[in-house]
Amino acid sequence: MATTTMTGSSTRTTPRRRITKPLAVVGLLALWLVAWTLLRGQDMLELPRATLTDLHHWLNDVNDSVGASRNSNPLFLYFFNEIRAVMDALVTFVQGLIAQPAYGRPVPVLGWLGVVALVSYASWAFGNWRVALLAAGGFTLFGLQGLWQESMDTLALTLVAVFVSLLFGIPLGILAGVSDRFHRLITPVLDLMQTMPTFVYLAPLTLVFLIGPASATIATLIYAMPPAIRITAHGIRSVPAPPVEATDSFGATRRQRLTKALLPLSKRTIVLGVNQTIMAALAMVTVAALIDAPGLGKTVIKALQTTDVGTAFNAGVAIVVMAIVLDRVTTAASIRAEQGGGEANPRIRRLLLAGFGLVAAVCSYLSYTYLWASEFPEGGQLGEYLSQGATTVTTWAQHNLADLTAAVKDGVTIALLNPLEALLAESPWWLMGAVIVLLAALIGNLRAAAVAAVCVGLLVGSGLWNASMVTLAMTLVATLLVVTLGVVIGVWMGRSSRADRVIRPVLDAGQTMPAFVYLIPVVALFSVSRFSAIVAGVVYAAPVAIKLVADGVRAIPESTVEAATAAGSNTWQTITKVQLPMARQSLLLATNQGLIYVLSMVVIGGLVGAGALGYEVVAGFSQGQLYGKGLAAGVAIVVLGIMLDRIARAAAQRSDRAPSANQT
Amino acid sequence: MRSIVNKRVLAGVSLSAVAALTLTACGGDKIESTDAADSGDCSTFTIAINPWVGYEANAAVIAHVAETELGCKVVKKDLKEEIAWQGFGTGQVDAIVENWGHDDLKKKYIEDQQTAVNAGSTGVEGVIGWYVPPWMAEEYPDITDWNNLNKYASLFETTESGGKGQLLDGDPSFVTNDEALVKNLGLDYQVVYAGSEPALIQAFRQAEEKKEPVLGYFYDPQWFLSEIELVKVDLPEYQEGCDADPEKVACDYPVYDLDKIVSKSFADANGPAYQLVDNFNWSNEDQNLVARYIAQDNMSPEEAAEKWVEANQDKVEAWLPQS
Amino acid sequence: MSTDTAVQPRGQVNDHQTPVISVRNLWKVFGPNAERVPGSAELAALSRRELRERARCTAAVREVSFDVAPGEVFVVMGLSGSGKSTLVRCLTRLIEPTAGEVVFEGEDILRADKKRLRELRRRKFSMVFQHFGLLPYRTVVDNVGYGLEIRGAGRAERIRRANEVIELVGLDGYENAYPDQLSGGMQQRVGLARALAGDPDVLFFDEPFSALDPLIRRDMQNEVIRLHRQVGKTMVFITHDLSEALKLGDRILLMRDGNVVQAGTGDELVGAPADDYVRDFVQDVPRADVLTLRWIMRPARDSDQLDGPELGPGVIVRDAVRTVLAADRPVRVVENGELLGVVGHAEVLDIVAGNQAGA
Numbered sequence A: 001m002a003t004t005t006m007t008g009s010s011t012r013t014t015p016r017r018r019i020t021k022p023l024a025v026v027g028l029l030a031l032w033l034v035a036w037t038l039l040r041g042q043d044m045l046e047l048p049r050a051t052l053t054d055l056h057h058w059l060n061d062v063n064d065s066v067g068a069s070r071n072s073n074p075l076f077l078y079f080f081n082e083i084r085a086v087m088d089a090l091v092t093f094v095q096g097l098i099a100q101p102a103y104g105r106p107v108p109v110l111g112w113l114g115v116v117a118l119v120s121y122a123s124w125a126f127g128n129w130r131v132a133l134l135a136a137g138g139f140t141l142f143g144l145q146g147l148w149q150e151s152m153d154t155l156a157l158t159l160v161a162v163f164v165s166l167l168f169g170i171p172l173g174i175l176a177g178v179s180d181r182f183h184r185l186i187t188p189v190l191d192l193m194q195t196m197p198t199f200v201y202l203a204p205l206t207l208v209f210l211i212g213p214a215s216a217t218i219a220t221l222i223y224a225m226p227p228a229i230r231i232t233a234h235g236i237r238s239v240p241a242p243p244v245e246a247t248d249s250f251g252a253t254r255r256q257r258l259t260k261a262l263l264p265l266s267k268r269t270i271v272l273g274v275n276q277t278i279m280a281a282l283a284m285v286t287v288a289a290l291i292d293a294p295g296l297g298k299t300v301i302k303a304l305q306t307t308d309v310g311t312a313f314n315a316g317v318a319i320v321v322m323a324i325v326l327d328r329v330t331t332a333a334s335i336r337a338e339q340g341g342g343e344a345n346p347r348i349r350r351l352l353l354a355g356f357g358l359v360a361a362v363c364s365y366l367s368y369t370y371l372w373a374s375e376f377p378e379g380g381q382l383g384e385y386l387s388q389g390a391t392t393v394t395t396w397a398q399h400n401l402a403d404l405t406a407a408v409k410d411g412v413t414i415a416l417l418n419p420l421e422a423l424l425a426e427s428p429w430w431l432m433g434a435v436i437v438l439l440a441a442l443i444g445n446l447r448a449a450a451v452a453a454v455c456v457g458l459l460v461g462s463g464l465w466n467a468s469m470v471t472l473a474m475t476l477v478a479t480l481l482v483v484t485l486g487v488v489i490g491v492w493m494g495r496s497s498r499a500d501r502v503i504r505p506v507l508d509a510g511q512t513m514p515a516f517v518y519l520i521p522v523v524a525l526f527s528v529s530r531f532s533a534i535v536a537g538v539v540y541a542a543p544v545a546i547k548l549v550a551d552g553v554r555a556i557p558e559s560t561v562e563a564a565t566a567a568g569s570n571t572w573q574t575i576t577k578v579q580l581p582m583a584r585q586s587l588l589l590a591t592n593q594g595l596i597y598v599l600s601m602v603v604i605g606g607l608v609g610a611g612a613l614g615y616e617v618v619a620g621f622s623q624g625q626l627y628g629k630g631l632a633a634g635v636a637i638v639v640l641g642i643m644l645d646r647i648a649r650a651a652a653q654r655s656d657r658a659p660s661a662n663q664t
Numbered sequence B: 001m002r003s004i005v006n007k008r009v010l011a012g013v014s015l016s017a018v019a020a021l022t023l024t025a026c027g028g029d030k031i032e033s034t035d036a037a038d039s040g041d042c043s044t045f046t047i048a049i050n051p052w053v054g055y056e057a058n059a060a061v062i063a064h065v066a067e068t069e070l071g072c073k074v075v076k077k078d079l080k081e082e083i084a085w086q087g088f089g090t091g092q093v094d095a096i097v098e099n100w101g102h103d104d105l106k107k108k109y110i111e112d113q114q115t116a117v118n119a120g121s122t123g124v125e126g127v128i129g130w131y132v133p134p135w136m137a138e139e140y141p142d143i144t145d146w147n148n149l150n151k152y153a154s155l156f157e158t159t160e161s162g163g164k165g166q167l168l169d170g171d172p173s174f175v176t177n178d179e180a181l182v183k184n185l186g187l188d189y190q191v192v193y194a195g196s197e198p199a200l201i202q203a204f205r206q207a208e209e210k211k212e213p214v215l216g217y218f219y220d221p222q223w224f225l226s227e228i229e230l231v232k233v234d235l236p237e238y239q240e241g242c243d244a245d246p247e248k249v250a251c252d253y254p255v256y257d258l259d260k261i262v263s264k265s266f267a268d269a270n271g272p273a274y275q276l277v278d279n280f281n282w283s284n285e286d287q288n289l290v291a292r293y294i295a296q297d298n299m300s301p302e303e304a305a306e307k308w309v310e311a312n313q314d315k316v317e318a319w320l321p322q323s
Numbered sequence C: 001m002s003t004d005t006a007v008q009p010r011g012q013v014n015d016h017q018t019p020v021i022s023v024r025n026l027w028k029v030f031g032p033n034a035e036r037v038p039g040s041a042e043l044a045a046l047s048r049r050e051l052r053e054r055a056r057c058t059a060a061v062r063e064v065s066f067d068v069a070p071g072e073v074f075v076v077m078g079l080s081g082s083g084k085s086t087l088v089r090c091l092t093r094l095i096e097p098t099a100g101e102v103v104f105e106g107e108d109i110l111r112a113d114k115k116r117l118r119e120l121r122r123r124k125f126s127m128v129f130q131h132f133g134l135l136p137y138r139t140v141v142d143n144v145g146y147g148l149e150i151r152g153a154g155r156a157e158r159i160r161r162a163n164e165v166i167e168l169v170g171l172d173g174y175e176n177a178y179p180d181q182l183s184g185g186m187q188q189r190v191g192l193a194r195a196l197a198g199d200p201d202v203l204f205f206d207e208p209f210s211a212l213d214p215l216i217r218r219d220m221q222n223e224v225i226r227l228h229r230q231v232g233k234t235m236v237f238i239t240h241d242l243s244e245a246l247k248l249g250d251r252i253l254l255m256r257d258g259n260v261v262q263a264g265t266g267d268e269l270v271g272a273p274a275d276d277y278v279r280d281f282v283q284d285v286p287r288a289d290v291l292t293l294r295w296i297m298r299p300a301r302d303s304d305q306l307d308g309p310e311l312g313p314g315v316i317v318r319d320a321v322r323t324v325l326a327a328d329r330p331v332r333v334v335e336n337g338e339l340l341g342v343v344g345h346a347e348v349l350d351i352v353a354g355n356q357a358g359a
């Protein structure tokens, strides 16, 4: 009897809860709006550009004292210097192999023929012949573009950064996979590494590790290691329970459980992590060029100084191609690792391995010995065509599309961005802060509210409250666009593999083409404005969101979709009632990653008129006396990211539980 | 059966591939080892390359002369100013060859840390100010006087300027007093931060092309001025000390004497490279010419420098160390 | 492979044998501060829902006690969520019990240290899982030899032994297939072979056949019966399927919300359900297949002619139907020469027609 009344009362309270929650949110927003009209413009905590707070001065002093102590501090003498030496040696070694004159030779050890042959051979051996062709084509393209040496420098740096990232990232990821405590501990650190703008730590890095390959590599790996750790941990954590339990039931030791069950079962995911690490490393190529990292990034930066879109584009294409080649090869390798190559006859394969290996070895020898096989033959006009093409397109767009794009910009800015910014930035800080915390409590949980409160406190403390709110407005608009694009294009790709095949390379390009390359075209189309910054963010972030949604939609079991079709759903119903709800996890992840990626472009936004935090970071990087403020702005970006992420996660968790609570 | 055939085919293919490769190779030039020939008393000389073309022009010419005349091994490092100055302390940078003011850095590295010293003027004068595209100066001749700016404020309104006229600020590397200026001169303008030089250049370029209004922060020498000759707006004239308090500034920017900064140890060693840097001195026109070679004629800095040096042997003579 | 055929006859448990596994007052509580629940009379008395609301804990297993005799097939049955899987995992500490005692061959397993526990798992126990738990990247041989590998056996020995058990479960010819190339039933045979490979003393089955279709399930059940006859292992078998329980189990333990509701042989459950829950549970069973004459006989009346055929009390009703109906007088149920009761047409027809037994 008791149970029935319990169930009765709970079915009565559950719907009430579900109605009051949105009502409370709407009520809160309404109250906020009223308060805003009354209090607008008060306590906005605006800080003039040139003004520094005590905190900013203090950060400057800390930075100075670190620099001043570098010759006496034992940390430098015995730790940082050792790291630097190892890194420098590693990079110089790889450069000597493929990129730079070394060992008393006027050319690197391996010339273009050797590199192309070895890369193709490895791609074939670990992947398949299709990616081997792609690799051969891609690497030859670098030569034809006239960017052989630059590409090899970039490759050398990327390889070392990826190597070191994996060397530490995979073990850490495994640890985070098996230990909840370590996982909790490292997550905020990874958030910090991924959202702290590179510009903030570039200068201190050169102070600690000096100007040179070590600093460039370390800057790269700070950004590239988190995906390796996160995805490895995720892989370990999502190993299905049954085989692991079976392993335990046979009395496996912890080590056996790891080596015999967890690792083999998460191999595929871990390779995906390798893949993402490579992508992240390549995304840092241009930024690292600001501290003299050799390679394609330099070409881009130099071209930018003379607003030479074509040359920048040419180098950008090389980066994109390198990313695509490495991505496809590692993906193919992971598939082989998982399923084997599917060869009918292992004997033939062994023979082929030996045969092609011989060819690759001979090519390497030739490129070691003969000039023609070492230096890529001159006269490749391809680079010029590419850069002329890009220039022509940009000029054309600038002449013919600018009116249209300007109208889009004006529309979005006036209808969406300005009101939102006014609301966020012109509310008194305490009102805004209270709204954020309450909202976190309402749509998330108390924990999220607590995190939000701490974040609000940090933002106020950073002295950059107002700038943070301006950036927040832009971030929200950009994320909204990213998610919209993610859903629309992602569903399309998820439903049609033809669309997927055509669009995916474009997305790869969007993700890896350095933002510096499209800075000028974006400004040409959308002028110097916050909207330009939003566009830059969307170009970078949308591909990730789209891919995640597409993969999520594709992963829905065929049978479910069939069932919906059988029930007479039309396409729209299938999408909205089956595919999107079932891809919910992916949608959430897409939103989360979209947000993080948008935030990582805040600084780039600062280069095209975003102002606010992005500009402060850039300014802090460019002018010593603004360093502290730039650092504070960088921290503010991280704080914004953590705050939004935790609130969104809590909200997702709550809505995850809502339906099941309803069932009981 | 099949596998035997395959084996044979395979062996044949790979053997003939190897053979073909080896054969084609025979005609090529072999790679000879090079002995690192260290030449004379000038060893390695490291110049920081700050990221703008005018700087690159200075650096390219100095590097070219150092290499060809003095036999130095020149290393160029692409660095932002701040990091280049840091490099003096760590011994990784010998010289910065065009410095725009940076009194804060001078204080920190020359006075406090004593790792850098001034190596005199480059002879180039730097002008900072507010500029409009030429079509505007033609159409509204009185716009070049700041007193009339408010009259035209509505022309410069954009989505970014919050109902006021937009004053576009540029590269964050440069010191700006513009927010204070706008306030203290009572201008109905809002400073909008373009955030980078390319964005600023693009804005000016497009404005001139489409005859759109834009008012922005810019500087001379800059290669872009030889593409479009921006017109400077006159602010209240600079007087010594009128910019002492950044909050109260109400005057134009001073004319900068662009100078050279070198590391203390480099100066103390007093080698030929140092003497070259110390003596280096040319004019705005010279720099603009080399910058134009690089930015508009698409020459590499080395080619540009070579071309200029050939045409200006006399000037170069004067920079060489007196032996 | 020992071909020990000295198996306990089905349906009879020898009570004075020392049990292989003896479970006493076993508790498993999930949630924060779980340890305080078994100790506190107040908390322990709460219903599952109340406990959840009061202490945010779930008591999956509550004060469970039972013994498993050597060679016995002991079935644990209950609805979904009743705590079966948790219980069976507590027995080998794949889930750490909250309180109680699990004695295996005189040793309290809950006190064993890690090393001893590993040793027990390696030598004495094996488990077959509902979702097979095979390693997808290993072939059948390597999956079957997995337990031996973990134990540290050499490759040659592993393969030899794996091939033996593969043959035993009827998978010969598939040694080098990968799990995803096999049907569900075949995959579970691999699971079975893997559990047998280590020659354990006790086999634990957690709903091994729930994921299989009815025909294959029946095959597999017969397979287990066959194997049990052949190798004579003690088995603890979890299922939520009563007919499976009745078919395989020497004795059945019925659970509900973590509690033991009733324990006994199949005919005890059907013939004398302890409460409405059990009655509900067993009501759809074809009673004639389960009940023995003991459960339907009535005392002899004066009017009965007591010279009819004679049957034992352990004879299943279905097997007695023919005799009872063919006779024109009641059948006498006799044990050790003593007349226990009689069974007439009415009693048999009641059961066969599915009427409620008078219990």
Ligand SMILES: Nc1ncnc2c1ncn2[C@@H]1O[C@H](COP(=O)(O)OP(=O)(O)OP(=O)(O)O)[C@@H](O)[C@H]1O
Residues within 6 Å of the ligand: C030, C031, C058, C059, C060, C078, C079, C080, C081, C082, C083, C084, C085, C086, C087, C240
């Ligand atoms: N790790 C866990 N944490 C919290 N609660 C758990 C956990 N594992 C099981 N439970 C709870 O314990 C109860 C018993 O679960 P169990 O899996 O043992 O049931 P079961 O009888 O095996 O059910 P099924 O037939 O569905 O397999 C359930 O209410 C379940 O929610």
Ligand SMILES: [Mg+2]
Residues within 6 Å of the ligand: C084, C085, C086, C206, C207
């Ligand atoms: Mg279960």
